[in-house]
Amino acid sequence: MPEPADVAVVQVLELRAALLAGIRRFFAERDFIEVETPAIVPSPGLDVHLSAFEVRSYTGERVGWLATSPEYQMKRLLSAGAKRIFQLCRGYRSEEQGSHHEREFTMLEWYRADATSDDVIRDTEELVAFVAGSLDQPAPEVQPPWQRMTVDEALQFHANLTLDSLIDDEERFFRVWAEQVQPRLGNERPIVVTDWPASMASLAQLKPNGMADRFEAFFSGVELCNGFGELTDAKEQRRRFERDRAERRAAGLPVYPIDERLLADLERGMPESGGNALGVDRLLMLLLRAASIQAVMPFPKERL
């Protein structure tokens, strides 16, 4: 087991390469194709709590933003007829720095057409067990199936509060979540948290019970991934984009443009799909029981 704080650089390189190779093998065996989408995009994602890096040319003209995730372009590939796609790329988020955050980090994102969020949860469980076995390191207990809990159950279990009592105060919800709930999620084995409130649906569809068809997996108190049963309704997507833009405007945050081509592609038709975005650095950190994602990166910001 490497020492958390100073996994030697060459060892980091070898472990990262083994992890990336394991991920590619996993998806190849399941008939996914690896895709690439641009880092510079016309809209970096409107999510109110994400901040993007703006990209300018040498004349000072804005050419776009660095993608906070490859979500929009990958959904457009589903509309174009792709059935099973995955991507290993960089996500860029300008205001995130901490032991589980780095402004530039490695993301794994995959989508299955004609599938549900349950199918993608199963992919996630199998993927993590598969790559844990391919690392040639003593791995923590990650075999499927993982425990499932709804957001409401997690709040009741760890904070003795119901979702209903917090739903009207988003800041309080996230404070309780950050202080009391998340640190205790998945301490023995990974856990999947489902049924997020509709107000936090982001790009997920709504379930018949009115909750967002969205899940997150947690391991050792760390958020490992965020997945959706994808929203395919262009009108509803536009309504949410407009709401996010209004919220951004009210909060004095930059108001990014709406990706009209994404909406046009949704309009043309996107199959029912499941998708997931997973933090590759966090996965490696958790599998190695390292103290931070920086310990498993050759060039985190602090050493750049």
Add this chain to the structure above:
Amino acid sequence: MADTSDIKKGFKMLLDGVPFAVVDHQFVKPGKGQAFIRTRLKNMMTGAVIDRTFKSGEKLDKADTEERTMQYLYPEGDARVFMDTRSYEQLSLTNEQLGENVHYLLDGTEVDVMLFEGRPIGVTPPTFVELLVTETEPGFKGDTSSNTTKPATLETGLQVNVPLFVNAGDRLKVDTRTGSYVERVKG
């Protein structure tokens, strides 16, 4: 005015008029949610440690603190008098303010005095100090078991556990962070 981006270990902020130093901090942000900075803070007046979570970007009051190297001079009633080694200015701290650190002060010992809004609130002694043993049971010859210890009283009144070979009159190196014996000093 400072904000949460200034938080790092040792950053000093004012909460309800009391200075706190950051002991530990962590950036937390649910993927789709508000970012927070969770901190562990030490009350610089009492030493008590608390947990506090700030919203990312929240404004903070920086505590007006300053550390100055001073020399310990002498006791005066319930207090101890120190002198700034450059300006020769003198000030005193009560034994209560000094707490355990009162046991590391010998004539001339250099300490860092923490000032809050110009008033002294505590000291940081050197990490290691050398103190004379004034009282301890004589050692038993032949007992070589390495982890057996006995109590000893040092010249400042500090009580430490020492190995059996230590005798009254020996000079000991003491770690002021833990208040524990390090080694016997030769000569």
